[in-house]
Amino acid sequence: MATQLEPAVPREGTGRKKLLAAALDLFAERGVSGTSLQMIADALGVTKAAVYYHYKTKDDIVLAVVSPAIEELAAIAGEAERKRSRTAQVETVLVGIVDLIVRNRSLYAVLQGDLTAIHILREHGAFPELSNRILALIVGPDPDPGTIVAASILLSGLHEAGFGPRVAGIGDEELRGHMLDCARRLLRHRRPSAATA
Template sequence: MAAVAGHEDTRTRLLATALRLFTEHGVEGTSLQMIADALGVTKAAVYYHFKAKDEITEAVVEPALRELESIVGEAARERRPGARIDHLLDGFVDIVVRHRALVALFSSDPGVSRALEKHFFGKESAMVGMMSILTGPDPDPARDVAAHAALAGIALAGGSPELAHYGDDTLREALLDVGRKLLGRPRPRRTPER
């Protein structure tokens, strides 16, 4: 059991190190040797976990994509269209805020973009599910554009280095507010404090 825990700990450290180096140098500018050096292990130890940098890149983005797929599934099960949109918007913003460094890479690094293409833009992808929830079955051009603008804008702003000084709660609230405006959703009513 300890060997499995050590294996997972090394893999977790490797992925965290890869994300940090990808953020600093880009995917293309980060070598397997750089990852090994930063971890203090041999390149062979990196190869034990991953055979290629593309596998590392996919593994770095996979947890956020799994979370997103889960949010899309939960939202799709909501009964009312407005509740589906609200659930999706809340979950998407939460993922963007929690994975800021990764989201910044999504929009700026071609290596991460390639890793996302097969998971994010296929027929059964999270993006298709998100757009279906946000636009409904027969979207008009304004609704379609608003949904795309909301998703892209939230992701770009959430991962923007220029907004990194905002705390998570502040950024989350601002992104939700912008998303609601773009999607024509009312602000949630706050119950008065007693």
């Protein structure tokens, strides 16, 4: 059973929003493990006690930074699960994930490239169960090993393509188009072999 994210979800307030924005900037610059609560306080010009007032641990801050994206990903999975056809399910997942990544490029840079952030998500968040739901929607029932590998490459590749230095200069709309095109081609090439297996 996945742990819920409620304790880390920020309550409304300018102070929390500024704190999370400063934390994300520092995470992107220094990594999660290289960022201390004191650094976040210094970036905001407040005491460490003021940071503790909002969040008790750095894990809580990481979860609060990522929770809106996790919630959106859960909504994408839910929408896809309500579709009747496999094609519609896969398309809903692809478009949803690509749009989420393109809109949150700096966040995905932190998540994909930081082992501490990945560990926090795996240990404390609803992310593992959600990842399994997304993978199941892409591969469908009773997938062959090749389909599972293709889907794994696809998901890893989408995350990398959203923030890697090679794509930093590509505008959002163009990047979105290329990501969707590549994702669809990869899955389309897998479908015939999966059907004949």
